[in-house]
Amino acid sequence: VKLAEQVKNGDRRALARAITLVESTRADDRDEADQLLEALLPSTGKATRVGISGTPGVGKSTFIEALGTMLCSRGERVAVLAVDPSSQKSGGSLLGDKTRMEKLANEPKAYVRPQPSSGALGGVAPSTREALLVCEAAGFSTVIVETVGVGQSEAAVADMVDTFVLLVSPAGGDELQGAKRGILELVDVIVVNKADGDLLVEAKKTRDDYDVSSKLFLRDAAWQVPVVLASAKEGSGVDDVWKKIQLHGRDEGRRVAQAERALWRTLESEVVRSLRANPDVQKAVDEVRAGKNPLRVARELAARFELQR
Ligand SMILES: Nc1nc2c(ncn2[C@@H]2O[C@H](COP(=O)(O)OP(=O)(O)OP(=O)(O)O)[C@@H](O)[C@H]2O)c(=O)[nH]1
Numbered sequence: 001v002k003l004a005e006q007v008k009n010g011d012r013r014a015l016a017r018a019i020t021l022v023e024s025t026r027a028d029d030r031d032e033a034d035q036l037l038e039a040l041l042p043s044t045g046k047a048t049r050v051g052i053s054g055t056p057g058v059g060k061s062t063f064i065e066a067l068g069t070m071l072c073s074r075g076e077r078v079a080v081l082a083v084d085p086s087s088q089k090s091g092g093s094l095l096g097d098k099t100r101m102e103k104l105a106n107e108p109k110a111y112v113r114p115q116p117s118s119g120a121l122g123g124v125a126p127s128t129r130e131a132l133l134v135c136e137a138a139g140f141s142t143v144i145v146e147t148v149g150v151g152q153s154e155a156a157v158a159d160m161v162d163t164f165v166l167l168v169s170p171a172g173g174d175e176l177q178g179a180k181r182g183i184l185e186l187v188d189v190i191v192v193n194k195a196d197g198d199l200l201v202e203a204k205k206t207r208d209d210y211d212v213s214s215k216l217f218l219r220d221a222a223w224q225v226p227v228v229l230a231s232a233k234e235g236s237g238v239d240d241v242w243k244k245i246q247l248h249g250r251d252e253g254r255r256v257a258q259a260e261r262a263l264w265r266t267l268e269s270e271v272v273r274s275l276r277a278n279p280d281v282q283k284a285v286d287e288v289r290a291g292k293n294p295l296r297v298a299r300e301l302a303a304r305f306e307l308q309r
């Protein structure tokens with residue numbers, strides 16, 4: 001495929017076109033996208049894949065800009081995929097993000113690309129994983145995926161990266177309770193951002209709170225989740241975070257498991273999609289709506305599909 005060659009040669013326009021292609025939900029683009037990905041796949045796998053999440057306004061974009069420019073100044077090439085769930089509604093937020101990463105976006109060694117989000121909750125689109133692979137094939141040494149901490153997006157991003165970083169605010173100790181607890185199970189590095197000026201004292205306290213709980217939630221004997229103070233605005237701590245990301249490194253076993261889960265996710269959604277279009281299934285839906293036992297109807301249908309094979 002010609003496009004694949006252009007992407008591998010570092011052609012910017014080709015890269016943008018390739019990502020647009022894998023993002024396309026049109027059925028007739030899918031074949032081409034699959035061919036492209038297969039042509040690129042042998043050239044993937046070499047980048048450090050980093051996910052960055054956190055509540056709106058915690059400083060993700062500012063942090064990525066600081067980290068990205070630092071890496072570029074060291075000769076690395078950095079790609080950023082920014083998933084912006086609010087862009088669907090407001091339309092303005094995308095622009096805002098671009099503006100906030102202006103320095104990085106203008107950096108010749110960097111590439112900043114907003115990602116479409118799927119669904120009303122702002123979930124991460126399945127194509128983000130493929131966009132990440134395209135960036136890798138294009139030769140970026142680090143690929144960063146930014147996602148806002150809403151809906152299922154953290155889990156989706158954690159499942160496509162080597163290191164998942166959570167940014168928390170200086171007053172973030174209360175996030176430790178309740179709903180946010182679930183994310184902590186996915187996190188590899190915690191960053192208390194905005195540790196500057198008047199917020200420094202509070203940030204230190206928050207770091208200590210997270211430190212205690214990261215020891216309590218120890219899920220992997222080989223990796224104690226570090227808690228790092230940083231100020232994306234002033235640039236302090238950014239290098240410390242990068243060192244932790246490097247220390248965490250990549251785990252081939254994790255990547256293999258991620259690829260397998262991507263297979264299952266796609267299989268499940270494709271199978272369900274084709275089942276929904278099946279006339280027997282549609283008839284069964286009507287029967288259940290009319291009062292038949294859904295579990296029995298489902299089992300009978302499944303047995304019938306089994307026989308057809
Ligand atoms: N004091 C201080 N302010 C910061 C720091 N990092 C970011 N900010 C400010 O926090 C605000 C939000 O920063 P963003 O980087 O846009 O945050 P975000 O997490 O990307 O926000 P969304 O993409 O909207 O979810 C901006 O006004 C930043 O200037 C920091 O380290 N210290």
Ligand SMILES: [Mg+2]
Pocket residue numbers: 060061062097
């Ligand atoms: Mg942002």
